[in-house]
Amino acid sequence: MRETFHRERCPNDDKDVSRQAAEWFALLLDDSATANDRAEFRSWLERSPDHVATYSELERLWLGASALPEVLPNAFLKRRKLLKSGGALAILAAAGAGSAIYLWPAAADYRTGVGETARITLPDGSIAELSTASAISLMFTTGQRQVILQQGEAFFTVAPDASRPFVVGCRQLNSTALGTQFSVGIHEEGIVVAVAQHTVRVSSPSQEQAVSEGQSVLFANDRLSAPAQTDVGTQLSWRDGKLVFISTPFEEVVATLAKWQRGKLIVMDKALARRPVSIIVDVRRAGRILENLEHGLPIRIASYSPWLTLIYPQ
Secondary structure (H helix, E strand, C coil), X not given: CXXXXXXXXXXXXXXXXXXXXXXXXXXXXXXXXXXXXXXXXXXXXXXXXXXXXXXHHHHHHHHHHHHCCXXXXXXXXXXXXXXXXXXXXXXXXXXXXXCCCCCCCCCCCEEXXXXXXXXXXXCCCCEEEECCCCEEEEEECCCCEEEEEEECEEEEECCCCCCCCEEEEECCEEEEECCCEEEEEEECXXXXXXXXXXXXXXXXXXXXXXXXXXXXXXXXXXXXXCCEECCHHHHCHXXXXXXXXXXXXHHHHHHHHHHHCCCEEEECCHHHHHCEEEEEEEHHHHHHHHHHHHHHCCEEEEEEECCEEEEEEC
16 A cells, blocks of 8 residues: 555656655655655655755754744654664765755845735835735935835835936836836746836846836846736735735635735645635734634645645545
8 A cells, every 4th residue: 555655646757846845745754654665755855966865855844843832842752763763864964954044135125924914104205015925225315215026025105206217226227217006026936026106117137128007027037028918907816915816826816815914835646736616815913814714725735844835626
């Protein structure tokens, strides 16, 4: 049965390494895991540095949660013992762990934590609304108004000032307000600029686009897309304390929700990941996001710590 499980759940040609790593993590978390299981796991780790790095990140999240008072220490002791017996800990250490360390930008003037939003009045009277885990810095002088988006997403309502253009810089992209309301956000697919009112001039080192009200552009792989009609109200619904998804692939829903709570969320079934769903999530009750998700959709949620949650079809 064990061998069949591995062929079905962790096939060699499966490109979703995160899902494979999570399956191994869930299996090895079980005290019934055998020596053969651990040998196969070690073989899987040795196939690719990506396997090591991805599993290492799950391990970091798990071990990092051991300092939280609501997590039972015995569970972590058993987990450490299991990993050491399989030799996985030594492999991860030899590879340098490869996990990301999340640090706030040191120079940020304003920031929000995970699950938080903020409304900020800037020195010129403009308003910046920060989404979850976002950070901005300001460069306001007598001749310029520049905001640097360092992390996350922000929505701007710009105060008029013909003598000082209002520019939002984000990595290689500059967005200059030719009107009043727009957002700039860093997403997995790239940097997205969405215009709610009037027009924004968006420029990269090699391209420039005028983006009108109700349109958005994507900057990815050093290319700026053509402006596309966008449901800006839905895209920016976080400003009203909710996230709105309409016929959205479930994996995209989960990727967005992951920004609003700590820890890693992984969808464990490919068909479930591709399934379109329509749902409204109240982010003002961030602590109950997963509970509401489970009640509203045919899914089963397994939380192994505050830092790791696996999602299965029901």
